[in-house]
Amino acid sequence: MEIVLIILIITLPWALVNAKIASVKGRSPIKHFFLSLLFSPLIDSVYLVAIPVRPSVHVHRDGDSGCISGPSDEVMALFKSDNKDKNYCPRCNNISPGALKCRICGGELSSID
Numbered sequence: 001m002e003i004v005l006i007i008l009i010i011t012l013p014w015a016l017v018n019a020k021i022a023s024v025k026g027r028s029p030i031k032h033f034f035l036s037l038l039f040s041p042l043i044d045s046v047y048l049v050a051i052p053v054r055p056s057v058h059v060h061r062d063g064d065s066g067c068i069s070g071p072s073d074e075v076m077a078l079f080k081s082d083n084k085d086k087n088y089c090p091r092c093n094n095i096s097p098g099a100l101k102c103r104i105c106g107g108e109l110s111s112i113d
Helices: 002-024 029-038 041-050 073-080
Strands: 058-062 065-069 086-088 095-097
Touching: 002 029, 002 041, 029 041
Parallel strands: none
Antiparallel strands: 058 065, 086 095
């Protein structure tokens, strides 16, 4: 009984920390909380350290027209090194190599560098 109580005292806070890390990295905190409880918080921690940050897209509504803001500057810095020769659409977050206009929304593309 004491061993189960000690395991719960260690496992639950660790699973909550993993959920917070998953949330910061753009992943599902609920999924990682339960994965930590089901398997092991250590395994989920190693997985969370290994996965990259997922870019976040925020949708804002301005009256009748929708306006989508792109990923934050920190997230874009992660992608700059991989996509130097590609163009980026700030309206719909589409990355297109060598295009002048976005194939999704028709907006002007800007360089990622």
